Amino acid sequence: xxxxxxxxxxxxxxxxxxxxxxxxxxxxxxxxxxxxxxxxxxxxxxxxxxxxxxxxxxxxxxxxxxxxxxxxxxxxxxxxxxxxxxxxxxxxxxxxxxxxxxxxxxxxxxxxxxxxxxxxxxxxxxxxxxxxxxxxxxxxxxxxxxxxxxxxxxxxxxxxxxxxxxxxxxxxxxxxxxxxxxxxxxxxxxxxxxxxxxxxxxxxxxxxxxxxxxxxxxxxxxxxxxxxxxxxxxxxxxxxxxxxxxxxxxxx
Numbered sequence: 001x002x003x004x005x006x007x008x009x010x011x012x013x014x015x016x017x018x019x020x021x022x023x024x025x026x027x028x029x030x031x032x033x034x035x036x037x038x039x040x041x042x043x044x045x046x047x048x049x050x051x052x053x054x055x056x057x058x059x060x061x062x063x064x065x066x067x068x069x070x071x072x073x074x075x076x077x078x079x080x081x082x083x084x085x086x087x088x089x090x091x092x093x094x095x096x097x098x099x100x101x102x103x104x105x106x107x108x109x110x111x112x113x114x115x116x117x118x119x120x121x122x123x124x125x126x127x128x129x130x131x132x133x134x135x136x137x138x139x140x141x142x143x144x145x146x147x148x149x150x151x152x153x154x155x156x157x158x159x160x161x162x163x164x165x166x167x168x169x170x171x172x173x174x175x176x177x178x179x180x181x182x183x184x185x186x187x188x189x190x191x192x193x194x195x196x197x198x199x200x201x202x203x204x205x206x207x208x209x210x211x212x213x214x215x216x217x218x219x220x221x222x223x224x225x226x227x228x229x230x231x232x233x234x235x236x237x238x239x240x241x242x243x244x245x246x247x248x249x250x251x252x
Contacts (some may be wrong), residue, residue, distance in 0.1 A: 004031040005116060008049065010042045010065070011035075011057040011081065016102065020055050020081070023106045030113065039068035044156040051076050053097075053116050058082040063151055063160060071153035077119060079112045147197045150178060152185040159185055163202070167232055169194055169211040179236070204251055206230065206244035214251065 007030055011017045017035050024030050033049045036042045038060055046054070054076050058065040065082075069075060083102040097119055098112035150161045165181040175186045176194060195205050205211045216232045223229035226242040240248060 004029055005053050005113075005120065006031050006033045006049065006051040007053045007055065008033055008042070008045055008051045008076075009035045009055045010037075010039070010060075010068070011055070012037050012060045013057070016057065016081070019103075020109070023109045027110075027113070029117070039063040039065075040158050042068055043071060043153065043158055046072060046076065047156055050074075052120060053077045053079065055079050055081055055100075059084055063158065067151045071151055071158060077116055079116065145197065146199055147194075150185075150187060152178065152187050154185070159183075161185065163198060163213075164215075166203075166213050167216045167234055167236065168213060168238060171209040204244075204248055206238065206240040206248055208241070210238050210240075210244075212238065212248075214248075220245075220248075 007024060009017050009020045009032070011020070014037070017037070021032060021035065024032055033051050034045050036045050039062060042054075042056075056065045056068070056078055058080055059082055065080065069078070078096045079098045079100060080096050081100045081102060081104075085101055097115050100108060100112060147163055149163060150166075152159045152161065159182060161178060161180050161182055167179045167181070169191070170177040170179065171191050172186065174188065176189050176191055178185045178187055191205070191208070191211065194203075194211055198211065202215065203211055203213055212230065212232075216234070217230060218233045219231040220240075221229050221231075223239060228240045228245045230238045230240055230248075232238070
């Protein structure tokens with residue numbers, strides 16, 4: 001376990017950040033490394049400062065706390081803070097240390113810190129350093145919910161892609177290339193994940209390599225036996241397999 005637990009507070013409300021900061025002030029084994037008000041700032045700060053622990057608000061503008069965790073690598077330990085108790089079960093399922101429901105007392109925060117000390121000490125004893133939350137991203141991926149947007153990261157830059165702006169998705173080895181109005185972005189997910197989580201009435205898998213936004217189709221023509229060529233409104237041309245064309249025909 002580190003001599004001091006390096007902490008970053010992430011919350012869009014300044015009063016909420018000040019409350020946590022005041023509670024932490026004077027606790028000898030805790031060092032407040034930084035504060036930020038949104039996920040974009042947080043990604044850069046976490047990469048630069050490499051904290052042990054985040055006090056992370058869930059409900060934030062631009063990207064929420066869960067979406068931030070999806071693009072953090074490595075992932076520090078997490079104590080969630082929020083005014084909405086409907087997130088509690090999901091927070092604990094994601095292997096967070098604790099969940100603080102606003103408004104919370106200093107005593108309740110200190111209970112969370114005790115849990116953080118124990119987990120950091122356990123990890124240090126096993127590996128010599130705190131482990132990232134390896135199960136976190138897997139938990140997010142396994143959740144069966146319909147995507148409204150996709151968060152991608154390149155270095156310290158986060159891009160938020162609304163699903164309506166996506167033209168198509170393309171398999172790229174262990175990644176998926178998202179082709180959209182916002183450019184091309186790689187995401188470390190599987191085609192199966194997107195097939196299951198994109199709106200089923202809007203996206204269809206036309207080939208093992210392609211998932212297509214139906215609203216982007218301009219023209220469909222026979223390419224060769226059992227294969228059709230789909231031209232998109234942006235000029236891209238994609239091949240549909242026999243099975244993919246069958247599914248597409250049923251939807252259209």
